[in-house]
Amino acid sequence: MTVSAAELEALTELAVRAARAAGELLVHERPADGDLGVETKTSATDVVTEMDQRSERLLHAMLTAERPGDGYLGEEGAIADSVSGITWVVDPIDGTVNYLYRLPVWAVSIAACVADESAADGLRGVVGVVHAPMLGETFWAAAGQGAYVRSVAGDTRVHGRHETRLAHALVTTGFGYEARSRVVQGATAAALLPQVRDLRRPGSAALDICFVAAGRVDAYYERGTHAWDRAAAALIAREAGMVVGGPHGQPESYTLTMAANPVLFPQLEHALLAAGALTPPADQT
Ligand code: IPD
Numbered sequence: 001m002t003v004s005a006a007e008l009e010a011l012t013e014l015a016v017r018a019a020r021a022a023g024e025l026l027v028h029e030r031p032a033d034g035d036l037g038v039e040t041k042t043s044a045t046d047v048v049t050e051m052d053q054r055s056e057r058l059l060h061a062m063l064t065a066e067r068p069g070d071g072y073l074g075e076e077g078a079i080a081d082s083v084s085g086i087t088w089v090v091d092p093i094d095g096t097v098n099y100l101y102r103l104p105v106w107a108v109s110i111a112a113c114v115a116d117e118s119a120a121d122g123l124r125g126v127v128g129v130v131h132a133p134m135l136g137e138t139f140w141a142a143a144g145q146g147a148y149v150r151s152v153a154g155d156t157r158v159h160g161r162h163e164t165r166l167a168h169a170l171v172t173t174g175f176g177y178e179a180r181s182r183v184v185q186g187a188t189a190a191a192l193l194p195q196v197r198d199l200r201r202p203g204s205a206a207l208d209i210c211f212v213a214a215g216r217v218d219a220y221y222e223r224g225t226h227a228w229d230r231a232a233a234a235l236i237a238r239e240a241g242m243v244v245g246g247p248h249g250q251p252e253s254y255t256l257t258m259a260a261n262p263v264l265f266p267q268l269e270h271a272l273l274a275a276g277a278l279t280p281p282a283d284q285t
Contacts, residue, residue, distance in 0.1 A: 019131035055092035095204030104134035111231035128232030191275035209233035
């Protein structure tokens with residue numbers, strides 16, 4: 001499906017407006033720390049707050065009120081099939097644990113996607129918005145139009161870094177919520193660490209990938225991410241000239257997602273595979 005320039009503009013405007021509205025809610029209506037209504041999901045460390053759910057309700061209401069024929073896939077459970085050909089992929093807070101602890105690295109992530117069997121999760125992003133209220137930054141991209149960040153400094157086009165040596169690369173990663181997955185992830189990180197400039201774990205996959213897009217780090221990798229964690233940011237990174245993908249030429253997925261410039265990407269992939277990044281977790285908790 002081809003999306004016209006006018007529709008890309010309308011989708012971008014709506015996604016930015018919705019992300020900002022959710023950001024306002026999350027900043028200004030955050031209850032006292034003890035009253036965040038924290039529940040757990042896949043494990044004791046995988047939290048969802050009442051604010052995740054309120055943010056998702058707001059985003060779902062705004063997007064479906066203005067575009068009732070669009071599909072919807074949200075982290076906190078909202079799901080609907082697309083009639084228009086556009087599907088929204090939404091993370092109402094990416095970096096929930098940071099939000100819980102008042103660390104500023106969290107974001108509202110919204111992607112408008114079209115069906116594409118060859119793309120990650122069968123969905124190809126045409127518009128991506130990652131809004132980080134506590135950083136005062138909104139990253140966005142529309143297919144074929146470049147990637148941008150809006151901050152107090154104004155609107156700036158972003159490009160990834162050109163570092164070509166893995167040994168000089170600053171790399172971000174993330175860890176899943178299940179202890180058995182973390183055993184493998186920790187071993188992979190330990191094997192990679194001596195081969196790179198350094199590792200960071202900022203705590204939001206969407207922002208990690210935007211940081212690659214904006215040239216603030218050289219590369220990112222993680223196992224266990226979902227479409228809503230990375231759909232918007234992957235488009236932003238691609239529009240910033242970066243490669244986002246999985247191992248062996250596959251699209252990015254729950255199995256492994258990597259982002260880096262085209263020269264660094266195969267070096268990172270090689271190092272990660274040699275480090276056992278695809279090792280299945282042992283049956284332990
Ligand atoms: C998580 C964050 C984190 C990443 C996890 C994600 P959530 O998303 O992006 O950085 O390591 O894989 O699940 O749970 O905060 O929306």
